Amino acid sequence: MTQFGQYPEPAHVIAHISDTHFLGGDRPLYGKIPSRENLIKAIEQLERSKTNPRAIVFTGDLADLAEPDAYRSLRSIVEPAAARMGAQVIWVMGNHDERFRFSIELLDEPLAEEDQTDAPQDRVYDIDGLRIIAIDSTVPGYHHGEITDAQLDWLRDVLSEPAPHGTILALHHPPIPTPIDLMALIELKDQSRLADVIRGTDVRGILGGHLHYTTHSVFAGVPVSVAAATCYTMDVAEPGDGLSGVDGAQAFNLVHVYDDQIVHSVVPIERFTQVSGFSGVFLDAIAAMSPEERLEAFSSKSSAFSVAEREASEPTSPIGAASPNEPASATGPAS
Numbered sequence: 356m357t358q359f360g361q362y363p364e365p366a367h368v369i370a371h372i373s374d375t376h377f378l379g380g381d382r383p384l385y386g387k388i389p390s391r392e393n394l395i396k397a398i399e400q401l402e403r404s405k406t407n408p409r410a411i412v413f414t415g416d417l418a419d420l421a422e423p424d425a426y427r428s429l430r431s432i433v434e435p436a437a438a439r440m441g442a443q444v445i446w447v448m449g450n451h452d453e454r455f456r457f458s459i460e461l462l463d464e465p466l467a468e469e470d471q472t473d474a475p476q477d478r479v480y481d482i483d484g485l486r487i488i489a490i491d492s493t494v495p496g497y498h499h500g501e502i503t504d505a506q507l508d509w510l511r512d513v514l515s516e517p518a519p520h521g522t523i524l525a526l527h528h529p530p531i532p533t534p535i536d537l538m539a540l541i542e543l544k545d546q547s548r549l550a551d552v553i554r555g556t557d558v559r560g561i562l563g564g565h566l567h568y569t570t571h572s573v574f575a576g577v578p579v580s581v582a583a584a585t586c587y588t589m590d591v592a593e594p595g596d597g598l599s600g601v602d603g604a605q606a607f608n609l610v611h612v613y614d615d616q617i618v619h620s621v622v623p624i625e626r627f628t629q630v631s632g633f634s635g636v637f638l639d640a641i642a643a644m645s646p647e648e649r650l651e652a653f654s655s656k657s658s659a660f661s662v663a664e665r666e667a668s669e670p671t672s673p674i675g676a677a678s679p680n681e682p683a684s685a686t687g688p689a690s
Contacts, residue, residue: 357642359649366520367485367612370401370408370442372562373415373617376451377429379422384534388602391428396624397585398436399605404622405441405452406609410482414564414582415449416525417461426460448476448491448542449527449564450498450541473685475506479513485612486518492528492543500528500543500570507552517557520612524553529563531572537598538566550575559618569606569621580619582608
């Protein structure tokens, strides 16, 4: 692929999906939200993008009631698509999941009977030198999050040796503030203890869910990215003393990992009406140019492309009357 800008291709691409909240029998959530259909839309969007991520990370609340057939339905959608894309699926526990059922249905690693509620589902994955650590922030029987002393000791030990391309930490409860007051009641407790463990390590990013809206922050010097849910989202514009889940703005994130930075991009799961765009023919024409010619053809406001774009935006002209899809508009001054 032609490098148009100053950055090379990312070293790693990850898809970050959260809060699918499947119900058994593919029942709609709250009798209204088609959780299965929404995830299918998200996976279709991901495949359509031809991004071919090396990993798909699901940050928790995979099944709403931890029903076995809900997990099986989830796997039936995700795993074939992941295989087609060549992606490793990474499941992370959420407060709506249950450890024993999660282990049996998603990891094919059933726990001993006596450990059904006691064993955190923590895992380490190597994705071409990028380490992804899935840490279980759930508390059996509760919706808030905690990470035990034993888990922190385990995490400290894992992080004592840097990974070739650094580490991404994935957990359900993101260690950041929320403007929704009631959500703060079920946040990750004692966050400073986690900060003490990851500060100064090779952790380059933290992926979270739980909040049901897209947001970003920094924790212990590490960027945090929260993916919105695919089932329903929270209306952040609701007054602070309220809590409003809405059927809209569902999305997942694409995570592009470069040598010295990470870029998180939000991908809505809906398909929208296209009002402008460029064809493969146009891109081929641009790729055949020198960097200087590309700048004049695409960036210059006086290029044939820019003139055609302005004319197409005129209210008296139908959209696309001088469509930038046409290869002639790409060659402008370079022809």
